[in-house]
Amino acid sequence: xxxxxxxxxxxxxxxxxxxxxxxxxxxxxxxxxxxxxxxxxxxxxxxxxxxxxxxxxxxxxxxxxxxxxxxxxxxxxxxxxxxxxxxxxxxxxxxxxxxxxxxxxxxxxxxxxxxxxxxxxxxxxxxxxxxxxxxxxxxxxxxxxxxxxxxxxxxxxxxxxxxxxxxxxxxxxxxxxxxxxxxxxxxxxxxxxxxxxxxxxxxxxxxxxxxxxxxxxxxxxxxxxxxxxxxxxxxxxxxxxxxxxxxxxxxxxxxxxxxxxxxxxxxxxxxxxxxxxxxxxxxxxxxxxxxxxxxxxxxxxxxxxxxxxxx
Amino acid sequence: xxxxxxxxxxxxxxxxxxxxxxxxxxxxxxxxxxxxxxxxxxxxxxxxxxxxxxxxxxxxxxxxxxxxxxxxxxxxxxxxxxxxxxxxxxxxxxxxxxxxxxxxxxxxxxxxxxxxxxxxxxxxxxxxxxxxxxxxxxxxxxxxxxxxxxxxxxxxxxxxxxxxxxxxxxxxxxxxxxxxxxxxxxxxxxxxxxxxxxxxxxxxxxxxxxxxxxxxxxxxxxxxxxxxxxxxxxxxxxxxxxxxxxxxxxxxxxxxxxxxxxxxxxxxxxxxxxxxxxxxxxxxxxxxxxxxxxxxxxxxxxxxxxxxxxx
Numbered sequence: 001x002x003x004x005x006x007x008x009x010x011x012x013x014x015x016x017x018x019x020x021x022x023x024x025x026x027x028x029x030x031x032x033x034x035x036x037x038x039x040x041x042x043x044x045x046x047x048x049x050x051x052x053x054x055x056x057x058x059x060x061x062x063x064x065x066x067x068x069x070x071x072x073x074x075x076x077x078x079x080x081x082x083x084x085x086x087x088x089x090x091x092x093x094x095x096x097x098x099x100x101x102x103x104x105x106x107x108x109x110x111x112x113x114x115x116x117x118x119x120x121x122x123x124x125x126x127x128x129x130x131x132x133x134x135x136x137x138x139x140x141x142x143x144x145x146x147x148x149x150x151x152x153x154x155x156x157x158x159x160x161x162x163x164x165x166x167x168x169x170x171x172x173x174x175x176x177x178x179x180x181x182x183x184x185x186x187x188x189x190x191x192x193x194x195x196x197x198x199x200x201x202x203x204x205x206x207x208x209x210x211x212x213x214x215x216x217x218x219x220x221x222x223x224x225x226x227x228x229x230x231x232x233x234x235x236x237x238x239x240x241x242x243x244x245x246x247x248x249x250x251x252x253x254x255x256x257x258x259x260x261x262x263x264x265x266x267x268x269x270x271x272x273x274x275x276x277x278x279x280x281x282x283x284x285x286x287x288x289x290x291x292x293x294x295x296x297x298x299x300x301x302x303x304x305x306x307x308x309x310x311x
Numbered sequence: 312x313x314x315x316x317x318x319x320x321x322x323x324x325x326x327x328x329x330x331x332x333x334x335x336x337x338x339x340x341x342x343x344x345x346x347x348x349x350x351x352x353x354x355x356x357x358x359x360x361x362x363x364x365x366x367x368x369x370x371x372x373x374x375x376x377x378x379x380x381x382x383x384x385x386x387x388x389x390x391x392x393x394x395x396x397x398x399x400x401x402x403x404x405x406x407x408x409x410x411x412x413x414x415x416x417x418x419x420x421x422x423x424x425x426x427x428x429x430x431x432x433x434x435x436x437x438x439x440x441x442x443x444x445x446x447x448x449x450x451x452x453x454x455x456x457x458x459x460x461x462x463x464x465x466x467x468x469x470x471x472x473x474x475x476x477x478x479x480x481x482x483x484x485x486x487x488x489x490x491x492x493x494x495x496x497x498x499x500x501x502x503x504x505x506x507x508x509x510x511x512x513x514x515x516x517x518x519x520x521x522x523x524x525x526x527x528x529x530x531x532x533x534x535x536x537x538x539x540x541x542x543x544x545x546x547x548x549x550x551x552x553x554x555x556x557x558x559x560x561x562x563x564x565x566x567x568x569x570x571x572x573x574x575x576x577x578x579x580x581x582x583x584x585x586x587x588x589x590x591x592x593x594x595x596x597x598x599x600x601x602x603x604x605x606x607x608x609x610x611x612x613x614x615x616x617x618x619x620x621x622x
Contacts, residue, residue, distance in 0.1 A: 092498035140370035187403035189521070190545045210500065214543070227537035227619050232525070234501045268622060308538050310621035311579060 003258030007251050008117055009037040010050035010125025011150075011244070012106060013075065015058070017086040018238055018285055020093070021098065025238075028286035029061040030085055032126035032150065035244035038287050039277050040124070040252030041068040042298065044177045047252065048117050050074035052109040054082035064291055076115050078105040093236045094209055111135040122255040125149035125170070126244055130162035137169050146260040148172040148251050149201075150243065156183050167199040172267070174247050176207040189214060193225070197263055203267055205250075210236075215271050221264035228271050231279035231305050238285045245281040245290065246274035276301050314569030319428055321361035321447045322437025322461075322555070323417060324386065326369070326476070328397040329549055329596055331404070339597035340372040341396055343437035343461065346552035347559030349598050350588050351435070353609065354378040354563030358503045359428050360445065361385035362419040362439075365393035375602055385428050388609065389416040403513035405520055413568040422446040431603050433566040436460035437555055441473035448480050457571040459483040459562050460512075461554065461561035467494050476605045478511040483578070485558050487518040500525060504536075514578055516561075518554055521547075526582050537584050541589040542590035542616050587612050 016030025037049045043139040047070045053062075054076070062072060086100040111132055121142040125133040127150045137147065137306060147170040155163050156179060167173065173196060181187055184195040193216035204216040212229040250270040254262055276298060283289045326340030348360045358381045364373075366388070373383060397411040422443055432453040436444040438461045448458065459515055466474050467490060478484065484507060492498055495506040500517060501546040506529035507515040515527040523540040561581040587609060594600045 016392060188544075188546065209520060211519060212538075212540070222618055223615055225619050227523075228539035229523070229544060230537055232501045232538060233499075235499065254324055265622070271620060281359050290476045304534055306622065307533055311576075311583060311617065 004044040005121045005255040005258060005260070006046050006048060007040045007044055007111075007122045007124060007255045008048045008050060008074070008120035008140075009033050009040060009124040009126060009248060009251070010074070010111060010132070011036060011124070011128045012083055013049070013053050013057070013083045015056075015082050016240060017084070018240055019088040020238055021089070021091055023237070023285070025208045025285040027058060029058075030240065030286060031062070031083065032128065032244040033124075034061070035241035035281065036064070036124055037067060037070045038068055038290055039190060039245040039274075039281075040255070041070050041275065042290075042293065043249065043252030043273070044255040045069045046071050046121060048074050050111065050113065050117065052076040052078055052083075052105050054078055054080045054105045057082045062132045064287075067235060068291075073094075073114060076109065076112070078109070080105040087240070089238070090122030093239055094135065099237075111139065112149060113139040114263040121145050121228045121260050122251055124146045124247060124251045125166070127152050130155050130159045130166045130256070133166050134169075144260050146171050146254060148247060150174045150176065150247050151179065153179050153182060164199065167196075167201060169263075170201050172203040172205065173201040174207065174243065176209070177241065180293030190225075205271060207246065209239075212275065213246075213271060214267060217264050217267065222268070224266075226268045226271065228275055229305075231276055231301060232308070233279055233282055236282045239282050241282050241287065242278040246278040249277035250274035257286060264300075267272050272302065272305070276305055296309070313401050315355040316432045316566040316569060316571070317357050317359060317605060318351045318355055318433045318435060318566045319359045319385070319424075319431035319451075320344050320351060320435040320437060320559060320562070321345060321385070321436070321443070322439045324360070324364050326367075326393050326395045327551060327597060328395070329551055330399040331549055332400070333537035334548070334596070338594040340369075340375070341551065341597060342394065343439065343552075343555040344435075345372070345376070345557035346353040346592065346598060347378060347382045347435055347437045347562070349379055349601055350559030350585075350592075351563030351566070352381055353588065353601075353604065354560065354584070355566040356380045357382050358563065361390040361422065361424065361433060363387040363389055363394075363416050365389055365391045365416045368393045375598075379511065379602075384425060384534060387420065387423070389420070390616075391416040398551070400549070402548055403409075412468065421540055422450065424450040430527040432456050432571050433562055434458045434476070435558060435562045437558060438463050441466050441470045441477045442473060444477050445473060445480075448477070455571050457565060457573065459485065459558060460464045460591060461485045461558050462490065464490050464493060475510065476506055478507075481512050483514040483516065484512040485516045485554065485561075487520070487554065491517045496535070501536075516582060518557065523586065526579060528575050528578065533579070537579045537582065539577075539586055539621050540616075542587055542612060543619070544590060544593055547593045551596075553592050553597065556588040561585035566580050583613065583616070584609075587616055
């Protein structure tokens with residue numbers, strides 16, 4: 001990656017406790033920005049992580065991220081307890097229940113970027129309060145920056161106005177199917193994609209879980225659409241963070257291209273990489289699988305995925 | 312299609328009454344075999360329809376099928392009333408409620424094939440009672456025939472033993488997602504595909520509605536899998552018969568190849584054509600859209616679909 005650009009990834013950094021029908025694990029690395037930054041690190045260098053942790057945050061998680069080229073200068077350390085999420089997945093691995101969320105240090109967090117970080121040309125607003133996403137964006141200084149953002153149902157419900165403002169300032173929105181339908185009030189995905197694009201972002205990716213995703217772009221490009229499947233898995237161990245991984249890999253891939261003037265095919269190729277990287281995340285708890293990807297693992301799976309999807 | 316083979320399509324021939332959130336239509340051409348035979352007629356010739364109708368069956372529906380090269384020699388005419396289905400779709404066009412089913416002439420129907428029809432090398436067992444599917448199969452005489460079958464939740468519940476027998480005698484099963492999960496008792500699609508193949512058919516296609524389908528084949532071919540999207544539609548007028556259309560177009564395409572020794576890529580190409588043909592069915596009530604496909608309509612949409620799906 002001779003001209004690879006750095007990526008700035010802001011979002012939550014959490015301690016996760018996860019239960020599935022077959023296993024359980026606690027004190028895991030969690031949070032939208034953790035997954036996204038680690039995933040991005042497979043494509044570009046450096047990746048700057050922005051978030052806040054408490055005084056109880058497991059140092060081994062931070063060390064692992066650093067080993068992957070993720071910098072921690074943008075991570076605030078607060079006196080409180082870390083943001084914690086405890087949840088459980090049931091038989092079909094799509095339904096999940098949140099047993100407990102402790103917002104803790106996230107409550108009063110204000111994003112503050114140093115000069116170097118603020119100048120990053122590729123910016124990821126991973127899932128966090130739209131207020132924090134706006135704070136972060138306002139500090140960004142790169143003239144031709146490309147901004148990718150994720151959101152969730154909670155923000156559509158309680159922070160819709162801020163979210164609408166975020167929408168006017170980003171280049172690509174990642175959102176899941178249910179949220180897209182809820183946000184736009186339509187059940188037709190093609191219409192939902194168009195309505196979301198009308199709010200601001202040039203590109204919208206609607207995630208369909210095990211059924212893949214749809215990329216929407218300007219109508220004059222590739223009929224305005226790319227339909228991506230999901231990499232089929234014989235077993236899903238823990239889908240937590242799959243969407244965040246997708247976002248990070250997509251952003252990291254784009255950054256690796258060396259300029260932010262992306263074509264539809266480049267965004268599409270990023271979506272494909274996001275999809276494949278997310279499939280690895282689902283194969284073990286937390287980031288365990290994507291911490292240990294071998295050189296050829298991603299390339300091999302990309303090739304298999306192409307053979308399974310193209311004709 | 313110089314060497315195109317004839318196709319035999321058995322199943323229900325119905326009168327449908329359909330209501331959607333925006334419109335309503337009655338006395339429509341319906342039934343699994345009607346859609347499947349019409350769809351097949353775009354690929355091969357002749358298509359022999361097998362089923363039963365009552366003395367009240369609208370003659371214009373039969374005339375339309377004949378104009379498309381569908382023969383009616385295998386259609387029994389009974390003294391009773393025709394099989395009738397009345398249903399309603401709601402806002403998201405995926406949920407539907409059956410208001411009324413009148414089995415009528417289907418109740419006592421026994422399949423009886425003439426010698427010519429029995430010799431057909433490509434056989435479609437569209438959705439009907441597994442008992443009727445077995446009756447039809449027992450009369451088939453072509454030595455290297457390729458048999459495709461569809462089924463539905465009702466038969467999994469009330470005729471499981473017969474369905475299991477059907478499974479041992481077919482080459483390709485088409486089944487929808489919910490039914491596949493119910494039939495195999497697993498929530499993982501990849502596992503469901505493998506479990507269904509273990510029951511007999513070399514190929515299994517699991518339909519995912521608006522999310523497309525997955526083709527499963529022998530593990531040594533293309534990783535055992537092809538993941539097909541659905542053609543994205545801005546509006547779905549009436550999805551009734553989309554699965555039957557898919558099956559008919561797949562069978563018709565295979566028959567057009569001139570021999571029944573199909574490769575994985577040929578089955579895959581049939582799945583793609585089934586997908587695109589089914590998208591036309593969804594654009595109007597009943598078979599209205601696929602009755603009037605122009606020469607280039609299918610080819611043009613196939614090309615757009617490839618551009619939207621491949622990289």
